[in-house]
Amino acid sequence: MGLVAKIKTMLEKWGLIERSEFDHIRTSDYPHVHFAEWTGQPYTTKKEILEGPRGAEVRAQLERFSKVLRDRKASGKPLIFQD
Amino acid sequence: MDEFGFQWFLLPLIGGYRFIRKFRLYEYRTLAESGYHTFFQAAFFGILLFGISLVFTGFVSWLFPNLSRLWYEHVSRVRFSGTCMLAFTVGVVMPYLLNQKTKEKHLAWALDSFKKMNRSLDLMLTQAFLDRKMVAVTLVNDKVYIGFPLAPLEVEANREYISLGLNYSGHRDQNRQLVIDYDVAQETETRVEIPLDKVVSVSYFDPDFYGKLSVQQTEETPSAPM
Structure with missing residues (x-):
């Protein structure tokens, strides 16, 4: 355990800082997320979602739903969805 | 006699502001x-x-008294002016160095900030865009936009916006049911900015779930009497 981690564990034990529920999140696990230079706000783009590492899976999911819409339209059924 | 310039003490204050403004943790x-x-x-x-x-300037003055004299004679005779200047410089430069070293924590820190500030909509939108999930946003005029959130709430001139990578849109009918009649799912550049004060509700939208539900509804719908 590194020095920083040891100090952090000690401060948590003394109740001086709280353990964050997001501690396990690593930025590199989400390659489609970037940070705006000026505001520091995380952001992504639709292009990166559709063409990124899981893009094929996401595009297939969208295609399935688009097909449902097309089929309903073609058969003259209403495009109403209960939610 | 040494001067004592209070205006120099603005420098650590500005350095402090630059530090919390640019270090991702704050x-x-x-x-x-x-x-x-x-x-x-x-x-x-x-x-x-x-x-x-x-502490640093004290140590340096003790180690290199000539350097301290040089500052006093050529830069400023004001007491602590060097210390104030150093505090400002550290406040400006340090966040960039720390940000480089802590890249892996930036996302966790952003989420933690939203949680601590009770920004539940920010948390929802962020978790949706981390997991590449869609949300359905219903507006006051019954228009419905469905897409990927591209950021947490965007604040611009004190107005908050939801930024969506648009996939589908539609409206609520007279029974408040969702009608989806516009499909741009395969387009990569479709984006819509929705002012938060025009939003009635935001919910997760799972296309597979709605697709299956739609098929079930179609099967269950009795045929019209002849």
Whole structure:
């Protein structure tokens, strides 16, 4: 355990800082997320979602739903969805 | 006799502000919060930077008295001016160095900031865009936009916006049911900015779930009497 981690564990034990529920999140696990230079706000783009590492899976999911819409339209059924 | 210039003490304060404004751990909270809270936070970090700089300049003056004399004779005769200047420089430069070293934590810090500030909509939108999930946003005029959130709430000129990578849109009918009649799912450049004050509700939208539900509804719908 590194020095920083040891100090952090000690401060948590003394109740001086709280353990964050997001501690396990690593930025590199989400390659489609970037940070705006000026505001520091995380952001992504639709292009990166559709063409990124899981893009094929996401595009297939969208295609399935688009097909449902097309089929309903073609058969003259209403495009109403209960939610 | 040495002068004592209070104006020099603005430098650690500005350094403190630059530190909380640019270091990712505090950045989002500094932007979202304002007024006295930011001022006192900047003052706290300004004092901290001044203290660290004082230890450093004290040590350097003791080690290299000529350097200290050089500053006194050629730059400023004001007491602590060098320390104040160093505090300002550290406050400006340090966030960039720390940000480079802590890249892996930036996302966790942003989420933690939203949680601490009770920004539940920010949390929802962020978790949706981390997991590449869609949300359905219903507006006051019954228009419905469905897409990927591209950021947490965007704040611009005190107005908050939801930024969506649009996939589908539609409206609520007279029975408040969702009608989806526009499909741009395969387009990559479709984006819509929705002012938060025009939003009635935001919910997760799972296309597979709605697709299956749609098929079930179609099967269950009795045929019209002849």
